Amino acid sequence: MNIKLISLTAIFLWFGLIVFLGIRFVKGNVEKGEDGRAEVVLTKSEKVMILGEMRQLLFTVQGVVDGIEKNNSKAIAEAALNGGTKMMLDDNASLMLKLPVAFKMQGIGVHKYFDQIANEAQKGAAKDKILSMLNTQLQNCISCHAAYQFKVN
Ligand code: HEC
Numbered sequence: 001m002n003i004k005l006i007s008l009t010a011i012f013l014w015f016g017l018i019v020f021l022g023i024r025f026v027k028g029n030v031e032k033g034e035d036g037r038a039e040v041v042l043t044k045s046e047k048v049m050i051l052g053e054m055r056q057l058l059f060t061v062q063g064v065v066d067g068i069e070k071n072n073s074k075a076i077a078e079a080a081l082n083g084g085t086k087m088m089l090d091d092n093a094s095l096m097l098k099l100p101v102a103f104k105m106q107g108i109g110v111h112k113y114f115d116q117i118a119n120e121a122q123k124g125a126a127k128d129k130i131l132s133m134l135n136t137q138l139q140n141c142i143s144c145h146a147a148y149q150f151k152v153n
Contacts, residue, residue: 021097028100031151039151040103046095047150057083057141060114064134073121076130080118085111106144113137 033039042050063079088111096104117133 024097026101028103029098030100033149033151035149037147037149038100039149040099041151041153042095042098044152046098047152050095050150053087056087057110059083061134061138061141064117064130067121068127068130068134071127073124076121077118080114080121083111084115084118087111103144103148106140110137110140110144113140 029041031039031041060079060083063082064076067073067076067079085108088108099107113133114137117130117137120133121130
């Protein structure tokens with residue numbers, strides 16, 4: 001093999017890898033589940049990690065409701081920030097290739113919206129406004145749960 005052929009092969013392989021990773025990033029690692037929802041196929045530890053994040057989101061919802069009940073904007077903002085974009089910092093690259101792009105977008109959307117709720121609370125928004133935002137947020141949770149489930153490979 002001459003050097004030109006080796007370089008061309010290397011470029012070709014790189015290109016193939018980039019296309020493969022691009023497709024994986026969009027489609028994720030998904031199968032069709034028995035109940036019609038898409039099954040995102042993960043390792044056991046990835047599923048444990050992501051379900052832990054889910055329970056953190058439920059904890060956040062409860063914290064916001066508690067703050068609304070007690071009319072405490074500071075508590076609402078603190079709770080909402082804990083479910084906000086700062087939660088995304090430890091998400092790893094391999095997991096990002098398994099989650100379909102629509103799933104990632106919805107996940108990011110939920111974290112950003114908790115940041116927005118925190119922001120409104122910090123500005124002293126009325127209870128009704130926070131409650132209405134929380135209603136919208138719960139619809140975001142429900143729409144993702146209606147579309148996806150996890151499966152361990
Ligand atoms: C991007 C998609 C997505 C979003 C957005 C989302 N979830 Fe989930 N959640 C899932 C999936 C998938 C499961 C696993 C369901 C299954 O396997 O049947 C799950 C599971 C859960 C669980 C169960 C955890 C456990 O230990 O079994 C809780 C609680 C939960 N979500 C809360 C929430 C709350 C609250 C929100 C909104 C603030 C939310 N989720 C938003 C996808 C999402």
